[in-house]
Amino acid sequence: MLKTLSHDLSLQCGDCPIRHRAVCARCDTDELQLLEDIKYYRSYEAGQTLVWSGDRMEFVGSVVTGIATLTQTMEDGRTQMVGLLLPSDFVGRPGRETAAYNVVATTDMVMCCFRKKPFETLMTRTPHIAHRLLEMTLDELDAAREWMLVLGRKTAREKIASLLSILGRRDAALRLTGTGDGASFELPLTREAMADYLGLTLETVSRQVSALKRDGVIVLSGKRGVTVPDFNRLLGEAGEDSDGRLA
Amino acid sequence: MLKTLSHDLSLQCGDCPIRHRAVCARCDTDELQLLEDIKYYRSYEAGQTLVWSGDRMEFVGSVVTGIATLTQTMEDGRTQMVGLLLPSDFVGRPGRETAAYNVVATTDMVMCCFRKKPFETLMTRTPHIAHRLLEMTLDELDAAREWMLVLGRKTAREKIASLLSILGRRDAALRLTGTGDGASFELPLTREAMADYLGLTLETVSRQVSALKRDGVIVLSGKRGVTVPDFNRLLGEAGEDSDGRLA
């Protein structure tokens, strides 16, 4: 899949896997053509840094396949992940010159890029893009605020359970399966990345993952495979009730 | 000032103190008139809850004067503040039916409100409003991410210093004084609210405030007055260097 995309960098927007969820989701055929004209694909390898905090951003774009992280780092090395970018998520901030965060690929990735200037001028003229971007930004803000509760008030075990629920739900949404009575997915993050996400150390992450496994909340297959026999149980461990409302 | 506004609820937009910073900032005279037609003022007392999480939102609006907090609460009572709303900040989310957070006034407040439906239809027709809202939402997202680093990776002392720098800077911006070599402002939050903001307990907040005072980083005048003799020193304590970049 990735291979295919990497080699065929002339993918038509109509066939794009993220066509209905990315910034372009609301565009009609004409608008899509305008985007088509200025877009270009770029691929990155796992571990590569797409953008350094403080750098000039010369492009914005959408994640097509793969996963990236947004991180902030202090001088002494403490780092906090502030965003997890999955397929269809938007990278970059129109109207700002320099990047505020590091963007790092955690898997091999393909991005659909637009040079910043042309995209900005296009945006002022096509309200469908601006509107969709507002919608996506509001969603991200909600996610960030949910995350603030996790960082500020949850225990280590609840943090891990919260992360696993997010990943499980997102995976289910992507493949349209639903989490009814169980879910199974690949962990796209190392223990260290999970720690940076949750404001923990990697040792604590490891211990709590082991504990959830010991208690039968999750089953591990290999190092990265996770199976959740009872999704509601996991949500309970995350401090949420089964509706996704706070518990 | 508050009294004046509360009594004179027929304030003209042209004379509005937040005219150049709120959602309406980019509007021209015609657009402003459209907003003027559907707006109404509402005032709240300190401690009052404007919106309960889960409620239907019947309006959106801007904070004109006063301060409110956005909080999330878990069933067992753990509370995390996820937003601090100051004059000119926007409340509510167009395109969503129910509120996701509690909104609570921490001081007496005046809000400039619009019924949600009319505002939404107006927004689709006036790109200046939509554009400004996107800009403000992106700023809020940046603030939320900054805050995530504070919550996830900073020590209690650094957290307090970070909060004080934010409040000091915001106050300086509001009165256009700059923080050059010192600042002085009123704390608009109780120790408990500060704790909810920073993911701490109120006892720890109290202890760390006392410690910063003991070390001469801040001077307290009464319970709420704070003077910062050397703002760069405070930034250093917050784990940032004097440029506001991460240290």
Add this chain to the structure above:
DNA sequence: CCCGATCCTTGACCCAGATCAATCCGGACC
């Protein structure tokens, strides 16, 4: 002026999670 309410401070103790330090695994490569 006193009373009560609300907020704040300070102390003593405890524990969840950090830190330091060995291993342990699993896959890539010779």
Add this chain to the structure above:
DNA sequence: GGTCCGGATTGATCTGGGTCAAGGATCGGG
């Protein structure tokens, strides 16, 4: 098969901040 090597696990110990508890300051109202 062996040998790296980058994760991951697990153990022992330490500590920052939480918890529990006892006052203290400030302020509005009678």
